[in-house]
Amino acid sequence: MSDTPSGDGAAQPADLSTPPAGRVGVAIVGLGGAVATTAVAGVELMRQGAAGTDGLPLAALAPERTAALAPYESLVFGGWDLFDGDLAAAALHHKVLDAQQYDAARDALAAIAPWPAYGDDRFCQGVTGEHCHAADLGLRDVVDELRRTLRDFQSENGLDRAVVINLASTEASPDLDADVFQTAEAFEAAVDAGDDRIPPAMLYAYAAVLEGVPYGNFTPSVGADVPALVELAEARGVPLAGKDGKTGQTFLKTLMAPGLRDRALRVEGWFSTNILGNRDGEALREAGSLASKIGTKGTVLDQILGYPVEDHVVKINYYRPRGDAKEAWDNVDLVGFLGQRMQIKVNFLCKDSILAAPLVLDIARCLDLASRAGRGGVAEPMGVFFKGPMTAAGRTPEHDFGRQQTAFLAWLDGLTEDTAPADARTESSTSAPSA
Incomplete structure (x- = not known):
């Protein structure tokens, strides 16, 4: 079974009536991919004043609605990949950035190299690489290594908070009716036993939940969207969102x-x-x-x-x-x-990546906000970002974009209203002009 997690217990909500301080780590599974390198380059270009906010959904909202979100410039990137080249080499390979953008972001990209990843070609045969954990590691050892890497990422970069985003290549789905995915107890026993029905995406999600780090799944792979991991996330107050980014x-x-x-x-x-x-x-x-x-x-x-x-x-x-x-x-x-x-x-x-990267950045910011608000479990209103939205058990996902957007905005407003000090809420309601 797992040891005591650093994120054990529900988070205490912070005061979200003022902008947040500090640095937020974004740990990406598939850091060397086109979407990830585009997201990292985009933030660097924004820091330099060389890029605006076109394409960023939350940047289009009224400032008072988004004041509690971490600024884009506060995001710090790291992550795992099966390929070991730095992000400058990766971005050059993917050819998403134009020459001027690449030159401006190159030094920042070159300073970031991925950590060794965990893969399993039984679930994803189309993409292989040699920058990976030893094949003879047990699943519990893999999870412990992923957790250690997350902790090191936060301590070495002086981070205040972190989120995990899955941008890895799409995996084949396991049999979701299997008993190992139905309860937290069964899942943890299966990890200890090295059960080969557990795909890599689930291990990253599991490690994030154990570390108390919010997890978002931008891929169609099965990550946290099984009853066992939702149960763990709810018990530990860890926000979840996914799956498969809705971009084009x-x-x-x-x-x-x-x-x-x-x-x-x-x-x-x-x-x-x-x-x-x-x-x-x-x-x-x-x-x-x-x-x-x-x-x-x-x-x-x-x-x-x-x-x-x-x-x-x-x-x-x-x-x-x-x-x-x-x-x-x-x-x-x-x-x-x-x-x-x-x-x-x-x-x-x-x-593809120009549509996806802005969503990744805003998903990370929303998950961070949900964590600071003490909202663990499935962040259902974040379904506006996904093709296959996670929902509470027994609920049918809403796919109508207009309805999704309305629910999302109500959720975003509710996070800050619910956690603002009582005197701030009273002042806000009494100072509003009459109709």
């Missing part, structure tokens, strides 16, 4: 589908295809990883519309020449008044 094609689908529903335009079929050539696309050539990805992309439409779309087709194709420049193409077949048929065609050409 699915984001547009969750914007379009509610409008079609509300205008009673019946969706007869929706064909979605993607081509991309980055490391994520390479991993998705493996059947198990692809099934995990399509599972999160394919569930949104029926829930929004309220009826099954029999001809809802989702395809993802690896096409190396595109690199990070993804193309997402949709054809929607509609039936309108008098049974007349119509079509919508959308062609979204985008940089």
Whole structure:
């Protein structure tokens, strides 16, 4: 069984009526990937005044709504990767940044190198690397090493708080009905026994929870979204959010589908295809990883519309020449008044990492805020950021972007209102102008 965690017990809420102080560590699983290097470079460019806040969802909100969030410039990055090159080498390989951006961020990127990662090619065959923990380590040893690395990251960088974000390549899903995933006791016994049904993503999530560090899963892999780890997170007051960041094609689908529903335009079929050539696309050539990805992309439409779309087709194709420049193409077949048929065609050409990196930064800031507010367990309103939102047991995820955004903003406002001193709340309510 695990030893006493540094994060044991529910966190005591802080006063969130004023901006936070201190440095926040963002420990990323898959630090050398395109999304992670873009996020790190983006923060460095913001520090230099060489980048604005376009694309950052929370930067578009009124300042009073976001004052309690950690500033972007307070984020400090570290993390694990199966490839050992520094982030300058990684960013040069991924070719997301333009030449001027790369030159400006290069020194900061070169100063960061990933820690050895834990991988298992039974769950992710498309991506392999040699910068990894010894193959003969038991699962408990791996978890202990991940925890030690998190502690060292915080102490060596003088961090006040930290979060863990999973940006690793997509893993095949285990059998989620297995008994080892149903209770904390069964899961911990399985870790001690070296149970080979436990995928790497779960071990990172487990280590974060034991350390009292919030965990966000930006991938379709199964991380903390099993009853056993939710139980542990609730008991220890650790916020969780995920899974699979909603960035491009699915984001547009969750914007379009509610409008079609509300205008009673019946969706007869929706064909979605993607081509991309980055490391994520390479991993998705493996059947198990692809099934995990399509599972999160394919569930949104029926829930929004309220009826099954029999001809809802989702395809993802690896096409190396595109690199990070993804193309997402949709054809929607509609039936309108008098049974007349119509079509919508959308062609979204985008940089995958340019869409994803800002969400990663805001997810990290929100998880940090939830932790400071003492909100452990699943942060369900953060589902606005994800294709497969985590929910409380038995609840159906909401996918309608407008409804998600409304719930998220209410949650964000509630965090600061619930933890502000009583006199501050009273002053705020009495000073508001009358209608």
